[in-house]
Amino acid sequence: MSSDGCINELLIPSDLLAAKQPEQEILAALQRFGYPDQAIFAINLAVEEALVNAIKHGNRSDPAKNISVRYDVNATRAIIVIADEGTGFCPASVPDCTAEENLSRPCGRGIMLMRTYMDQVHYSRKGNMVRMVKYNRAQS
Amino acid sequence: MADTYQHLRVNDLTRAVVIEFAERKILEELSIVEIGEELSQVAGSLPGRTLIISFANVDHLSSATLGMLIKLREQVARTNGQLILADIKPQILEVFKITKLNRLFEICDTMGAALDKAGRQS
Numbered sequence: 548m549s550s551d552g553c554i555n556e557l558l559i560p561s562d563l564l565a566a567k568q569p570e571q572e573i574l575a576a577l578q579r580f581g582y583p584d585q586a587i588f589a590i591n592l593a594v595e596e597a598l599v600n601a602i603k604h605g606n607r608s609d610p611a612k613n614i615s616v617r618y619d620v621n622a623t624r625a626i627i628v629i630a631d632e633g634t635g636f637c638p639a640s641v642p643d644c645t646a647e648e649n650l651s652r653p654c655g656r657g658i659m660l661m662r663t664y665m666d667q668v669h670y671s672r673k674g675n676m677v678r679m680v681k682y683n684r685a686q687s
Numbered sequence: 688m689a690d691t692y693q694h695l696r697v698n699d700l701t702r703a704v705v706i707e708f709a710e711r712k713i714l715e716e717l718s719i720v721e722i723g724e725e726l727s728q729v730a731g732s733l734p735g736r737t738l739i740i741s742f743a744n745v746d747h748l749s750s751a752t753l754g755m756l757i758k759l760r761e762q763v764a765r766t767n768g769q770l771i772l773a774d775i776k777p778q779i780l781e782v783f784k785i786t787k788l789n790r791l792f793e794i795c796d797t798m799g800a801a802l803d804k805a806g807r808q809s
Contacts, residue, residue, distance in 0.1 A: 599749070652757070653755070
């Protein structure tokens with residue numbers, strides 16, 4: 548088990564097709580533990596956004612760079628940690644996509660959706676790793 | 688309409704052009720670029736028209752989809768056309784509300800309501 552409490556780890560190349568594998572594994576785990584549809588929708592969305600950010604913005608689709616996906620799902624919570632090999636970024640510098648002047652911008656909503664749909668979203672200091680947690684309300 | 692599309696079903700009615708997605712769960716990152724290109728082709732071939740996109744088949748949506756729809760809305764508006772989104776499932780509609788894009792887009796609960804709106808405006 549890694550220091551972030553995750554027991555499953557995958558290393559995938561920086562391409563969107565490869566990102567399907569961790570998405571499907573996490574989905575299967577959520578279904579196995581009986582997470583409600585709403586939580587599955589939320590986690591799916593957040594994981595896809597995080598993976599796309601890591602591939603496109605973090606690694607800039609560089610085939611020489613990989614994405615690390617660690618996850619641990621049990622009956623009470625799902626933890627997902629996604630790290631890229633990029634230079635990182637400052638999440639606070641991303642403009643508020645819901646501000647009137649930004650509404651018609653075609654990008655910049657991924658992080659906001661991750662924060663909304665997950666219970667916890669923390670970025671590493673460098674900004675190239677995100678740790679997300681979602682609790683299974685069906686169990687509480 | 689003579690054009691055929693891989694990801695879309697396009698039905699040109701008198702008062703509006705109704706667009707449906709051909710498969711479920713297609714609005715994911717891998718296919719969104721192709722879908723965006725096809726939607727742009729439809730809009731380009733029918734300038735000034737009202738396009739209604741049915742979300743009845745859509746169970747999944749990402750920020751890339753939202754970006755694609757914003758670009759399409761701008762393209763349609765440039766020719767004085769109109770884009771209406773209809774039949775959006777509650778879970779998907781919530782994404783529009785969270786991002787406040789329900790303020791930007793014309794959204795109708797049902798296809799019937801969208802066609803009525805298109806009829807009133809044509």
